[in-house]
Structures are given as C-alpha cells and as structure tokens.
Amino acid sequence: MSFAASLTREPIAFDPSRGADVAAFYGDFAPEVKSLIKGTAGCSPFLAGLLEREQDWLKLALSGDPLQAFGEEIARLNEVALDVLNVELRRAKRRVALLAALCDLGGAWSLERVTWALTLLADTAVTVSLKRLVADEIRRNKLPGKTADDAETAAGMVALAMGKMGAYELNYSSDIDLICLFDEAQFPPDDRMEARSAFIRVTRKMAAMLNDNTAEGYVFRTDLRLRPDASVTPVCISMGAAELYYEAEGRTWERAAYIKARPCGGDLAAGERFLKTLTPFVWRKHLDFAAIEDAHDMRLRIRAHKGLGGRIDVPGHNMKLGQGGIREIEFFTQTRQLIAGGRDPELRDRTTVGGLAKLAVKGWVPTDVARELTDHYREHREIEHRIQMVNDSQTQLLPAAEEGLTRIANMMGEGDLAAWSARLKGRLERVEALTGAFFAPGAEAARPELSETEAGIVDGWRAYPALRSERAQGIFRRIEPEILGRMRRAACPEEALRQFDGFLARLPAGVQLFALFEANPQLIDLIVDICATAPGLAAHLSRNAGVLDAVLGGSFFEAWPGQAKLQEDLSALLFATADYEKKLDAARRWAKEMRFRVGVHHLRGLVDASEAAKHYADIAGAAVAALWPQVGAEFARKHGPAPGRGAVVLGMGSLGAERLNAASDLDLIIIYDAQGAESSDGPKPLATRPYFARLTQAFITALTAPTPEGRLYEVDMRLRPSGRQGPVAVSLESFRAYQMDEAWTWEHLALTRARVLVGDSGLGADVEAVRQEVLAAKGSAEKVMPDLAQMRARIFAAKAPDGAWEAKIGPGRLQDIELLAQSFALRAGESARRVEPQLRLGPRHNFITKEEGEVLAAAYRFLWRLQAGGRLLTDRPLDMEAIGEGGRAFLLREVDEDSLETLVERLERTTSQAAQIVERALN
Numbered sequence: 024m025s026f027a028a029s030l031t032r033e034p035i036a037f038d039p040s041r042g043a044d045v046a047a048f049y050g051d052f053a054p055e056v057k058s059l060i061k062g063t064a065g066c067s068p069f070l071a072g073l074l075e076r077e078q079d080w081l082k083l084a085l086s087g088d089p090l091q092a093f094g095e096e097i098a099r100l101n102e103v104a105l106d107v108l109n110v111e112l113r114r115a116k117r118r119v120a121l122l123a124a125l126c127d128l129g130g131a132w133s134l135e136r137v138t139w140a141l142t143l144l145a146d147t148a149v150t151v152s153l154k155r156l157v158a159d160e161i162r163r164n165k166l167p168g169k170t171a172d173d174a175e176t177a178a179g180m181v182a183l184a185m186g187k188m189g190a191y192e193l194n195y196s197s198d199i200d201l202i203c204l205f206d207e208a209q210f211p212p213d214d215r216m217e218a219r220s221a222f223i224r225v226t227r228k229m230a231a232m233l234n235d236n237t238a239e240g241y242v243f244r245t246d247l248r249l250r251p252d253a254s255v256t257p258v259c260i261s262m263g264a265a266e267l268y269y270e271a272e273g274r275t276w277e278r279a280a281y282i283k284a285r286p287c288g289g290d291l292a293a294g295e296r297f298l299k300t301l302t303p304f305v306w307r308k309h310l311d312f313a314a315i316e317d318a319h320d321m322r323l324r325i326r327a328h329k330g331l332g333g334r335i336d337v338p339g340h341n342m343k344l345g346q347g348g349i350r351e352i353e354f355f356t357q358t359r360q361l362i363a364g365g366r367d368p369e370l371r372d373r374t375t376v377g378g379l380a381k382l383a384v385k386g387w388v389p390t391d392v393a394r395e396l397t398d399h400y401r402e403h404r405e406i407e408h409r410i411q412m413v414n415d416s417q418t419q420l421l422p423a424a425e426e427g428l429t430r431i432a433n434m435m436g437e438g439d440l441a442a443w444s445a446r447l448k449g450r451l452e453r454v455e456a457l458t459g460a461f462f463a464p465g466a467e468a469a470r471p472e473l474s475e476t477e478a479g480i481v482d483g484w485r486a487y488p489a490l491r492s493e494r495a496q497g498i499f500r501r502i503e504p505e506i507l508g509r510m511r512r513a514a515c516p517e518e519a520l521r522q523f524d525g526f527l528a529r530l531p532a533g534v535q536l537f538a539l540f541e542a543n544p545q546l547i548d549l550i551v552d553i554c555a556t557a558p559g560l561a562a563h564l565s566r567n568a569g570v571l572d573a574v575l576g577g578s579f580f581e582a583w584p585g586q587a588k589l590q591e592d593l594s595a596l597l598f599a600t601a602d603y604e605k606k607l608d609a610a611r612r613w614a615k616e617m618r619f620r621v622g623v624h625h626l627r628g629l630v631d632a633s634e635a636a637k638h639y640a641d642i643a644g645a646a647v648a649a650l651w652p653q654v655g656a657e658f659a660r661k662h663g664p665a666p667g668r669g670a671v672v673l674g675m676g677s678l679g680a681e682r683l684n685a686a687s688d689l690d691l692i693i694i695y696d697a698q699g700a701e702s703s704d705g706p707k708p709l710a711t712r713p714y715f716a717r718l719t720q721a722f723i724t725a726l727t728a729p730t731p732e733g734r735l736y737e738v739d740m741r742l743r744p745s746g747r748q749g750p751v752a753v754s755l756e757s758f759r760a761y762q763m764d765e766a767w768t769w770e771h772l773a774l775t776r777a778r779v780l781v782g783d784s785g786l787g788a789d790v791e792a793v794r795q796e797v798l799a800a801k802g803s804a805e806k807v808m809p810d811l812a813q814m815r816a817r818i819f820a821a822k823a824p825d826g827a828w829e830a831k832i833g834p835g836r837l838q839d840i841e842l843l844a845q846s847f848a849l850r851a852g853e854s855a856r857r858v859e860p861q862l863r864l865g866p867r868h869n870f871i872t873k874e875e876g877e878v879l880a881a882a883y884r885f886l887w888r889l890q891a892g893g894r895l896l897t898d899r900p901l902d903m904e905a906i907g908e909g910g911r912a913f914l915l916r917e918v919d920e921d922s923l924e925t926l927v928e929r930l931e932r933t934t935s936q937a938a939q940i941v942e943r944a945l946n
Contacts, residue, residue: 026085027053032130033436035062056085059129066434069415073121080118081125089126093119093140097147105155109232112148113239119144124195124412127405128434134401135376137408141193146184148242149201149288152229153177157289165221167214177289179209180222180259181297182229185249189283190373192404196411196418198244199233202284206293207261219261226259244417249280262297269304279357281305282364283373306365308569308612335451337444338428342407343419347451347458349407352379352400355458359387362542366572368599375400392457399454406447409434471507477517480524481507489533498537505544509551515908519555522907526554529565536568546571553626556909559897560622560685567733573616580629583638589617589645597649603657607725610650611732617642622685622895632891632917633884639683646735647672647689647726648781654722662714663705667698670715670752671782671790672722675742679776680857682887684894688737689726692777693719693752696786715752723751742773755789762797768810771801775848776856799852811846812945815839825900828930830890835938837886840879843941846870858883865944875940882937885918885929892917 035058052060064071074081084092096115103111123140126132132140158174160166169178185200187193203226210218226247234245247258251268269277281301286294335346343349356378364370367385372378376397383393407419409431422428429440437443473481481503490496510519530536540547549571554561564570573579584592593613600606618639625635651672655665676690677683697711709717726735744753744761753761762774777794779787801807824833831837844861848854851864859880866876893901896910903911903923911923920926 025053025087026089026126026129026131027056029131030055030059030129032128033438035059035066035128035433035436052085055129059125062433063125063128066430067124067413070121070124070412073117077118077121081121084118084122085125089122089131093122097143100147100151103151105159108151108155109237110239112152112232112242113237115144115148116242117240120195120415127195127408128412130436134404134408135191137195138187138192138404141195141197142184142188142191145188145193145199145243146287148233149182149184149199149229152232153180153182153225153288156225156228156232160221160225165224166218167210176292177225179206179218179290179293180204180225181206181286181289181291181294183284183294183298184287185280185284187283188287189285190375192374194404194411194417195408196415198246198417200246200249201230201287202250202265203229203247203259204262204265204294204297205259206290206297207263209293215261219257219259222259223257230258249277262293262300265297266300269301273304275361278305278361279354282357282360282371282378285373305361306368306371307361308365335448335455337421337448337451338425339423340421340451341419342403342410342421345451347454349400349403349419351454351458352396352403355396355461356382358462363387363575396454396457399450402450403454406431406435470504471511473507474517477520480520484524484527487528487530489527489530489536492534495533495537498541499533502537502540502547506540506547506551509547510555512551515555518907518909519551522554522561523550526550526561526565529562530568536571539571543575546574549574549623553623556913557622557626557896557906559899559906560619560626560895564619567615567619569612570616570619573620574623579620580624583630583634583641586641586644589641590648593645593649594652597653603653604730606650606653607728607735608730608732610646611730611735614642614646614735615733618685625891625895626913628916632888635891635895636682636684636887639685639687640678640681643678643683643687643689643736644674644681644780647674647691650725650735651722651781654725655718658718658721659705661705661707662709662717663703665695665718666700666703666711666714668696668783668786670695670718671787672780673790674778674780675773676739676776678780679778681778682858684891686894686898688739690739690742691723692740692743692758693722694755694758694786694790695752696755696783696789712750712752716750719752742770744770755786755793758790759793759796762793763800766797766801768801768804768807769814771797771807771849772811772842772845774798775845775861778856795852795854798849798854802849802852807846807850808945811842815842815941815945826902827927828889828893828901828903830886830893830901830930833934835882835934835936835941837883837890839941840883840886840937843879843944846944871940871944875943878936879940882933885933888917889914889930 060074064074096118100111100115119140123132123137127134127137154174154177157166157177157180158171161169161171161174161178166173166178173179181204183189183202183204185202187197188199188201193199203222205218205222207215207218230245230247233242235241247253250256250258250260251265252272256264281298282305284298286298341348353375356375359382360370360372360378363382363385370378370381370385370387372381379388379393379397379400382388383390388396406421410416410418410421412434413427413430421431425440428444432438432440432443435443470481484490484499485496490499506523507520510516510523540550550561550564553564578584593610596609596613597606600609621630621635621638621642624630624638625632630638655669659665670693673679673692673694674690675692677687678689678691693715695711695715697715700711702708702710703714723738723740726738728734740751741747743749743751744758744766762770766774774794774797779790818832818838819834822832824836829836833839840862841858844858844865847864847868847870848856848861850870851868853861853864855861855864862876862880862883865871865879866873871879889901892914896906896913899905906914915921915923915926918926918929920929
C-alpha cells in the first residue's frame with residue numbers, strides 16, 4: 024500500500040503562508056500527501072525545517088513503504104564508523120522524526136507504531152555508540168583482558184532502558200533514561216578499578232554523543248540520574264554495587280521504575296541476569312498494598328513541586344503531570360502491578376496499555392475501567408506528541424493562548440476548538456475520577472462508642488509491635504473505626520474484640536496488612552468472622568498474615584480444583600522458582616494459603632467436615648507430589664539420577680485414606696527399586712542403599728525443616744518396615760519380604776490405607792500389587808481379630824481421652840472405628856482405603872450386621888465433624904470455655920445440635936453404641 028493510500032486522518036487546517044512553499048517541493052505526490060505536508064509545515068516550525076533539510080530522502084521514503092524506509096535507515100547506522108557516528112546519528116534522528124511525524128499526523132501509523140519507531144532508533148543509537156566507544160577503549164588497552172571481539176557485547180557493560188524507553192513508549196521529543204552498569208565478574212579483582220574507569224569514560228562519551236546539540240542537532244536528551252544514589256555515584260557502576268544498594272536502600276519509586284526496565288545496549292545477557300537478581304526487590308512475594316500510599320505521596324509531591332493543583336483547565340494544562348494526565352494512568356497501572364505482580368508474573372508487562380489489559384484479565388481492574396483508561400491514555404499521548412512536534416520541545420504543557428490550542432486541535436484533526444477543548448476537559452476529569460479514588464486514603468472516621476472494658480483493650484493496641492511505626496499508626500487510624508464497627512455486629516462483640524486483640528498482639532509488623540485491609544474492606548469482615556469464631560485460626564493468621572493475599576486472588580471462593588490441578592499449579596510455581604531454598608519457601612507459602620482457604624470454607628459452611636478432610640488431603644498429596652521431583656533433581660546434581668526405577672512415596676494413615684484435618688501430620692514410606700544397580704552415576708556416586716536413604720532424608724528435611732516460611736508438614740515414618748529401627752527407605756523386594764514374613768498384624772492393618780503419591784508409575788503399580796498380595800495372604804489369618812483386641816487395649820491403656828469432648832481416642836471413638844474398618848478391608852482382602860468404603864465391607868462380608876454398619880458410619884460422621892471442627896478452632900484439646908461463644912456456635916452447627924447439653928448426651932450415646940459394636944465384632 025502506498026503512503027497516500029494509508030492516510031486516514033483529516034487534512035490539517037492550520038496553514039501559514041510558509042506551508043505552501045514547502046509543499047511545492049512535492050508536486051509529484053498525490054493531493055492528500057501534499058496537503059499533509061503543507062499542513063505539517065504550517066503547524067510546526069521544527070518540522071518545516073526538517074522538510075527543507077531532508078526533502079530528497081523524504082521523497083524516496085514516501086515513494087514506497089515508509090516502514091521499509093525506516094528499517095533501512097536503522098540498518099544503515101550499524102555500519103557507521105566512530106569518527107562519523109556523531110553526524111550520522113543526528114541525520115538518522117532528523118529523518119526518523121520527520122517520517123514518524125508525517126505517518127502519525129496522517130494516521131498511517133498508530134500510536135504504538137510511532138513510539139516503537141522512536142524507541143528502536145534510541146536503542147540503535149545506544150547500541151552502536153556503546154560498541155564503537157568500547158572498541159576504542161579496547162584499542163587503547165584500557166579494558167584489561169578484552170579483545171576487539173568483545174566490543175560486540177560492550178565488554179560486559181550494559182545500558183538499561185528505563186521509563187518510556189524501556190516500555191517502547193518514547194515521546195516524540197522525549198529524553199531517554201538510562202542506567203549504565205558493568206559486570207565486574209568478567210574482570211579479575213585487580214583489574215576492576217581500571218575497567219570501571221574505562222566504562223565511566225564510555226558512558227560520558229556516549230551521553231555527550233547522544234545529548235549534545237551541535238550544528239547537526241541532537242539525537243536524544245540523555246538522563247543518567249535514575250542510577251542508584253545518583254548524587255554520589257559515578258555514571259557507570261558495577262552490577263554488584265547496584266544490587267547491594269537496592270537490597271539495602273531501594274525505594275518504592277525505584278521498584279516502579281524497574282517495571283519497565285530492559286537491557287537496550289551492550290551485554291544484553293548480563294543485563295538480563297542483573298534484572299533477574301532484582302526480581303525479589305521489584306516484585307514482593309506478598310500482595311503489596313502499601314505501595315498505594317507510597318504512590319499517592321509521590322503524586323502529591325510532584326503536584327506540589329510543579330504547582331499542579333486546583334481545578335482542571337485545558338489552556339496551559341500539563342498533559343503528563345497534571346490532574347487526569349498521563350502520569351496518573353501510569354501510576355495507577357504500575358501501582359496495581361506492584362501490588363500483585365509478585366504473586367502473578369503474568370502481570371509484569373512493561374507497557375501501560377499491556378499492563379492495564381492484563382490487570383483486567385486477572386480481575387485487578389474492572390474491564391470497563393481498563394478499557395476507558397486505555398482510550399484516555401492513547402489520546403493523551405497523541406496530544407503530547409503534537410505539543411512536542413511544534414518546536415521539538417520536551418514539554419507536555421498545552422498552549423495557554425487560543426492560537427496555540429487551535430494549532431494542537433488542528434493537528435489532532437479537529438476543526439472546532441471549543442468542542443475539542445470540552446471533550447479533552449471531560450477526559451481529564453474522568454481520568455482524575457477513575458484514578459484518584461484508588462490512591463487517596465479515606466478520611467478518618469470517628470471511633471464507635473465502646474464500653475470501659477472495650478476501650479481499655481483498644482487503648483492497649485498502641486504498644487503492640489505492629490503499631491510501632493508512624494506509618495502503621497496512620498493507616499490503622501483510618502481503618503480502626505471500620506474494624507470496631509464490624510466487631511460491634513458480631514454475636515459476642517467483646518469476645519470478638521478480645522480475640523482480635525490477641526491477633527494484633529502477635530503480629531510482628533502491620534504496614535502491609537493494614538494497607539491490605541484499607542484497600543480491601545471485605546477482608547475486615549473475614550478477620551472479624553475468624554476472631555469471633557475460631558481463635559486457633561486467628562492465632563495461625565497472626566503468624567501467617569500473608570495467607571490473606573490468597574483471598575484476593577480471584578479463585579478463593581470458587582469450587583475446589585482437586586488434587587490434579589493443585590499439583591499442576593504447584594509444580595509450575597516450583598519450576599518457575601530457580602533457587603532450591605526459595606522453592607521450599609514457595610511450597611510452604613502455597614500450602615499455607617491453600618489450607619487457610621479450606622479452613623475459611625469450612626468455617627463459613629461452604630464445605631462440610633468430610634469435604635474439608637478431602638481438601639486437606641489433596642493439598643498434602645499435591646505438595647508431596649510436586650516437591651519430590653524437585654528434591655530428586657537437587658540431590659541428583661551431586662550424586663547422579665536415582666538408580667533403576669527410582670523410588671515412590673507411599674502415603675499411609677490418614678493421608679492414604681484421604682482424610683486429614685487442619686492440624687494433621689503425614690505418615691510416609693519410601694520404597695525404591697534399583698533394578699540391580701549397585702550405585703548411582705554422578706559427580707559423587709553413592710551405593711544404592713545410602714543413595715535412597717540420603718534422598719529420603721533430604722525429602723523429609725524439605726518437608727519438615729523450618730525455613731523463613733515455617734514448616735510444610737510434620738512427618739511420621741514409623742509405619743515403615745521395622746519402625747524406628749528400620750532403614751528410612753526400603754527396596755521393593757525387602758518391603759514385600761517384610762510384609763509377608765515379619766510384619767505384625769497392625770502393620771497389615773496400616774497397609775490397607777497405603778496409597779502411592781508420586782514416583783515411577785511402573786514401580787507404583789508394582790507396590791500396589793504387593794499391597795494387594797499381602798492383604799489377600801494375611802487377611803484370612805485367625806490372629807487378626809485377637810491381635811486387634813490386644814492392640815486396642817494397649818492404646819487405651821497408653822493414652823486416656825483428652826477431656827470430655829475427645830472425639831479421636833477411646834472406646835467407640837474415631838480411632839476405634841477406623842481400626843475396625845481396616846480389619847474389614849484386611850480380612851476381605853479388598854483394596855478400599857477410605858474409612859466409609861471400608862466400613863461398608865463389614866456387612867457385605869458378614870463381619871457385622873447391616874444395622875451395626877449404619878450405626879458405625881453415622882457415629883464416624885458425627886465424631887469426624889466434632890474432631891475436624893475442633894482442630895480448626897484450636898490446636899489444643901477441645902475446651903468449650905476457651906473457644907468462646909462463637910466457637911461453640913460453630914461446633915453446634917457442625918454437628919447439628921441445639922446446645923452443649925444435647926451434644927454431651929449425643930456424644931456419650933454415640934460412643935457407647937459404637938464401642939459395643941466394636942467389642943462384639945472383636946469377639
């Protein structure tokens with residue numbers, strides 16, 4: 024398509040006499056092209072000068088595809104020598120600026136194409152300058168150990184494009200923000216100071232080459248002040264020094280700046296490695312709502328410094344920094360990205376429009392708001408470009424005079440200044456409304472009326488660690504009335520307040536959490552609900568406040584995804600985390616969030632106790648299955664891959680039966696098959712038995728070791744062959760031999776619940792075949808029930824029930840019923856693992872009557888609800904006084920009883936009936 028055919032914008036109407044003279048050069052062009060050139064020259068003295076100076080090149084460029092002409096001009100620069108680079112860069116800038124302006128004003132190029140072209144020119148200018156200048160330093164032997172070939176990667180130096188350049192969003196007359204660094208690891212320690220000096224010279228020369236205004240003009244105004252501690256550091260510093268600065272002193276505005284950062288010249292690979300090291304600095308692991316207040320403070324400081332407050336008027340308005348301007352949309356987008364981008368890498372888009380789109384897809388910004396802000400942003404940027412085209416000035420100020428405004432309106436294709444101004448004012452006001460409410464903190468409301476006791480509790484809050492900083496106090500003052508008001512609506516306000524007091528007292532810090540509450544008031548309802556009902560969950564929450572992030576993730580209250588999807592998600596998370604220790608932390612954060620989700624669903628009645636038990640088991644199964652290959656890969660780095668078919672992880676006990684509660688640990692067995700291999704094959708090979716023993720120990724450590732994120736699970740391996748005395752990992756042959764020849768009846772009972780969680784599928788199938796073989800061979804033994812009776816008696820003698828509300832241990836309680844159910848599966852030689860299917864085997868095989876089976880099943884469901892509910896409320900023996908009125912109400916709802924009196928009666932009746940059935944079955 025010809026350039027003339029691609030024009031879509033109305034001709035520019037502003038037409039001083041000079042425009043006709045310039046247009047006369049282009050008599051061979053179509054009328055629309057001549058009209059565009061005439062209007063362009065008339066509107067912009069700067070562009071008129073470029074038209075006269077570059078008319079021959081422009082005639083050639085517009086005779087074909089302008090994009091091809093642009094590409095050829097960029098490619099030409101890559102061959103320019105250092106001695107003429109200064110002149111040729113400026114010539115390229117004139118040509119690209121002229122071509123981009125005509126394509127922009129004529130509607131042939133979109134905003135994104137224009138900013139991309141300008142940015143690509145800047146990238147090329149930086150890249151070519153660095154290569155030539157570094158090559159000159161190498162030629163003069165100023166970079167130790169480097170040869171001419173190293174100039175292609177600038178000998179380890181990189182320029183990071185920041186701001187709009189980093190996002191390919193350069194303005195028409197923009198400066199470019201660069202941070203120049205060098206990779207000190209490429210030089211011996213004794214040579215680093217000399218290299219540093221050379222790179223500082225290169226940076227200064229490059230900046231001068233791009234920035235200085237000569238008879239040929241300038242290339243790009245260059246700003247190096249975004250580097251770390253710019254007032255005291257040289258223009259180029261080492262990557263190590265920069266990393267130390269950001270770790271110790273980096274501020275929120277610097278984090279926001281790095282959203283757009285990218286390597287644009289020099290050693291691009293080194294630049295990418297450096298940006299990767301900054302990931303934890305830029306992208307926090309928890310939702311970072313405190314960034315809102317930081318961004319708001321920055322907005323206010325900019326407005327105060329520039330005098331940009333007051334009402335919005337179009338004449339003289341600052342399209343970038345003024346109210347409703349470009350910066351407001353950028354701050355809105357970047358702050359939202361900082362809040363959630365640490366948890367969701369898909370939000371880390373450098374561009375403003377792309378960032379808004381992804382925030383909308385992920386539910387962080389309403390779709391209609393994102394679409395509207397995108398429209399406003401694009402039009403604001405186009406106006407900004409026309410302001411700068413007039414005189415090539417780095418300004419975003421609309422003209423104050425009517426003639427100047429008319430010029431800009433005409434360049435936008437609008438002939439009616441009044442209508443254009445009214446529409447623009449409406450856009451500015453709309454952007455201010457859409458973004459201002461997000462940033463501005465709410466006014467402090469009055470504290471609701473409190474009793475003397477309540478006032479005493481609240482007055483003590485100021486002494487807690489979470490409120491020790493002024494910033495935390497300021498945010499908390501704004502949310503405290505809302506918290507107290509919602510506490511007043513709890514069933515027992517004073518009790519809820521006391522539980523919240525305990526929650527607040529245990530918080531180590533408050534800024535992030537309080538900011539989270541302020542930005543998401545619905546979380547206050549949740550914390551009040553938890554404090555009023557589940558003190559144990561509130562205590563857990565105070566130690567792990569980061570789990571509240573998950574509530575805002577979009578899927579928190581959706582249907583449960585199941586173990587397969589959980590495992591897929593966690594595996595992807597661990598795969599994307601490079602460092603092994605960070606993988607362990609990531610797994611812990613994930614598991615805590617998922618367990619919290621199940622707890623909240625259970626607390627609010629979205630799932631019952633049986634569903635919650637399966638969900639907890641899904642989390643544990645997914646965690647084991649996702650972490651096992653990570654541990655194996657880390658172990659294999661030193662000792663080689665696992666010999667033979669490797670090992671499988673067997674879930675035992677409640678994990679195997681897929682019935683866990685909020686406080687369950689994991690029973691595991693590791694079974695391997697080396698297939699005759701005597702040792703591993705790696706840098707430090709190990710014999711087969713010690714290989715799997717140490718691999719198992721590494722895996723248990725990965726699950727149980729306290730990291731900054733706590734423990735993942737407690738693990739019990741006493742169900743392995745020979746218990747505490749046996750090896751931590753056992754071969755398939757040894758496992759089968761032990762089960763067939765040495766295992767006790769209680770070990771065969773435990774095997775009825777065994778389930779392969781992860782490992783080689785063929786080995787897993789073989790383990791399951793052994794399990795079936797053992798059950799078939801040992802279930803018919805006459806000693807099963809006598810052994811079970813003795814085992815039951817020892818359990819009761821060793822541990823008395825934990826109080827009157829004990830649901831697990833004791834005659835007719837959970838453990839008693841579970842053991843009987845396991846005996847049914849063993850004696851029947853059936854593969855059922857879960858308690859309910861095992862209980863159904865009793866009547867089917869005439870071990871008990873159908874009526875007795877129904878009584879046991881009902882008893883088990885009732886006792887499990889009591890047990891699971893109690894474990895959610897507290898990690899201690901259930902004490903009805905300690906859990907408070909809210910906790911008692913929750914438990915009564917769970918077991919469908921009206922009062923503690925009827926619950927006591929039902930518990931006694933149920934356990935008595937169940938115990939009698941168990942005893943009859945044993946006899």
